[in-house]
Amino acid sequence: MNEAQYPIQLVARLTGLSAHVIRIWEQRYRAVEPQRTATRRRLYSQRDIERLNLLREVTHAGHSIGQVAQLPMAQLQKLVAASLNLQGRATHAVGETPAPSSFLDECVAAIKSLDGHALDDALKRAATALGALGLLQRVVAPLTQTLGELWREGTLTSAHEHFATATIRVFLGNLAKPFGAVDDAPVLIVATPAGQVHELGALLVGAIAANLGWQVTYLGTSLPAAEIAGAARQTRARAVALSLVYPEDDPRLEGELTLLRASLPGEVKLLVGGRAMAAYREALEKLGALPIGNLAQLGSTLDLLRKPKSKARQ
Amino acid sequence: MNEAQYPIQLVARLTGLSAHVIRIWEQRYRAVEPQRTATRRRLYSQRDIERLNLLREVTHAGHSIGQVAQLPMAQLQKLVAASLNLQGRATHAVGETPAPSSFLDECVAAIKSLDGHALDDALKRAATALGALGLLQRVVAPLTQTLGELWREGTLTSAHEHFATATIRVFLGNLAKPFGAVDDAPVLIVATPAGQVHELGALLVGAIAANLGWQVTYLGTSLPAAEIAGAARQTRARAVALSLVYPEDDPRLEGELTLLRASLPGEVKLLVGGRAMAAYREALEKLGALPIGNLAQLGSTLDLLRKPKSKARQ
DNA sequence: ATAATTTATACAAAAATTAGACAAACACAG
């Protein structure tokens, strides 16, 4: 564990605190007490840096440094999580990444025991540790898959699934409105078409898009094509994103998709993703829909769509 | 258990009270007496904050601070629950009277134009102006009715309804976790039975119950009786609340309700409310379900059920 | 030598404290 290698200037850059503040916090409150070289130079460890990051968060949230400086890490994390209740802000942590899978396990355990508070708590901590996008890619996305598997094998009932959806929904909903209204942000409609009842994929898309600067209008699940198209026209959306997950063999879905494409203005792009997407690939190709195979692809596709018009408009 | 570290400024933000008021309430009525630092700075605990939140609700409902400031928490919660009765009364303390209907209009307008940001904003302002419970009974509850009417008369499409549900859902979800887990709080399961697809009523119940000190496990819509009963057993719930709104003539629903009652432990109470409740009244009576005709009734019923186990808690 | 760190000290802005004053709203007796 002798990994204390970071000089103060670098720590300052990594934490966003000035070297002055870091020293004074140590001198006055013993907030962190780094190792020293033989000549009394400070050498900070990863843990020290993480602690400083937490302290920055907590003080930024309104706590006084003098009161929180000596609290143990767990307590600090709790305070940060509590402060997230009001302002869903995502912060990118440094290079720690404390076992991303453990967050997943925590979430699964909380869902199994129907403990909403524990689930919310785990998600919050994951959000602070991994940042918004990291949370989505490394916890929520795998979680939806895991839930599907556990459900198929009978470990979880649909009550668990509903419960998890309800809790995660609120969490992602908060994540999806990080920025103040940017009026010139392009609008994205997110929904699942009629017959598709799984919601988490759509929520995921909405949250990611919002974090990429889109103005997301989230419509929820199982919506007829005409409704989606109507909403797109009304909001002058630039694109519509659909998530297809569960019924992989719905004969009516192709008709819905065709109708949707026909009802949408030509310049409105249609993004389609989700586990069940592959089953409808031919139909989607015919319609010129953009297939989204994974979250990375979603990000790059959204970025592509974001540029064209905002340039022309400026 | 050294959990007192919130400085007054932060508490002011969290409770919506000014620091002035918080201090004067302490000086005049000893409403809350926070810990002090060695230099006489106030340090509030989460419990203190919770108490201040309750006091804000109660005074906002029209009680005078001098009369309620010293009441124990349980009593305050009871008053808050009872304040749901004062639905008709419009005016109370201080010259606010911010025309509660205007909030409603704002919300409806935002929903019509599918503007999630505006809707969220209106709800937020209503929440600070009216308090959590005031928001629920004077904005959200009427809103669900208004939406139903507009939908029936064709002004709104189901896209609007989905959109509104999704946004309000997130908002109510946040409202439903007022503060730290109180471990001895009774558990309430909230859901709609299979076939019932309207969610807002259930969300409303969940949010209100959470604000009255229940630990709410929210399961969402259209859940089979066996699943609901399973969740109730697993969480050792004290009661199950169902919301019935849309299909008023579902022949299977009676069977679902009977099955649910039979699958639940005898001591678990069954609360049923919602616009469609009347249509199933006979069946409900036979099952010994507690009918919830309005929000006031919900408050008093929850308060009654709350007592048996927990008695005195500061 | 130049740049970075360390320690100690100083300083100023922000935040919190107490005490007191004041006006609007309210309750109630006449």
Next chain:
DNA sequence: CTGTGTTTGTCTAATTTTTGTATAAATTAT
């Protein structure tokens, strides 16, 4: 309805505490 005293939220002012930032001299790294 009016007048009176009480309640309650807001405000000011003077003081103390907290906290971030700056300065200076000595020491160390490159």
